[in-house]
Amino acid sequence: MLKVLAKGDLFSPCGHRSPGSSCHRRGSSSVGFLRSSSLAIESGRTSSRNSRFYGVKLVLGTSRGNHTKGITVSSPVQMTLSIGKAMKWWEKGVQVNMKVIESAQDLVDSLLNAGDKLVIVDFFSPGCGGCRSLHPKVCQFAEANPDVLFLQVNYEKHKSMCYSLNVHVLPFFRFYRGAQGRLCSFSCTNATIKKFKDALAKHTPERCSLGPPKGLEESELLALAANKDLCFNYSKKPGLVPSTHELAVPLSTKLPMSPAQRATLDSEEMALLVGSGR
Structure with a gap:
């Protein structure tokens, strides 16, 4: 944008047009004002947003015929684009008792x-239409059941983990x-949301578990x-299955019993051994 000011259209330092003022009578005053404005802008004392010359090319001087003599001031236009991050559909309506899983360990x-x-x-999945339509109801269930995680x-994001599960x-x-570990698992949509409601009503009542939380199955x-x-x-936990040596020991030697019970059990073990061909 170019704006040419005529000889009688100069601005005074105070910001008013004053053709008869001392600033107009002395040409050096306009140059001095220009220099002071330039220094003020460079030193940060003058806000570029409030400056009347911000983003405008200004020519100060006198016009003679079709030619204009003077000093050209160019102030670059600065633009700041502030684009907000759009919220994803699975991030909307999330309650305090809803947590995003970041890894298998998490x-x-x-x-x-x-x-x-x-x-x-x-x-x-972000691209699953059924997941998207069901998400608002899941958020409602979470809001109505604050004790459920x-x-x-x-x-x-976790295809490999889901494949393993x-x-x-x-x-x-x-x-x-x-x-108790896993109670149930199922797939449902808005059309079959009753499965979710029934499972939530069945397992929501508080109960005390005997033992530490189990979580995922060992497999x-x-x-x-x-x-x-x-x-x-993860390391496999030692099982409670008896070893081969323990299985080879006769049951009669491991259980306390009376002589009559021992004789009966011995005869039954002998019959089993004879029947197996040992």
Whole structure:
């Protein structure tokens, strides 16, 4: 944008047109004003947004015929674009008892740290239409049941983990509680939301578990540990299955019993050995 000021159209330092003022009578005053304005802008003392010359090319001087003599001032236009981050559909309506799972270790720890609280694991995908339409109702269930923990697992971010957990249908839900571990698992949509309501009504009542929280099944934990795409370590717990040596010892030598019971048991063991051909 170019704006040319005529000889009688100069601005005084105070910002008013004054053709008869001393600033107009002396040409050096306009140059001095220009220099002082330039220094003020460079030193930051004058706000560029409040400056009348911001973003405008200004020519000061006198016009003679078709030619203009003077000093050209150019102030660059600065633009700041502030674009807000759009909220994703699975981020809308989220309640305080809804948690986003970041890793396999996070899922395991969240289940173990829940105690006797009911935990619902919600597997969803951003591109799943059924997941998107069901999400507002899941948020409503979470708001109506503040004592229930909802864990959200993004299938697109954790495909490998979901594959190890045998999750292949979306939307998909799994219910866990305390020492009982997994209570149920199912897939549902808005059309079959009754399955979710029934499961929530059945498992919501408080109960005390005998033992520590179980969380995932051991087979699932081993599958997660065997997945090279996941940073998850797990060692198989020692089982309570008797060893081969213990199975070879006759049962009559391990149980306290009377002589008559021992004689009867010995005869039964002998019959079993004869029948097996030993």
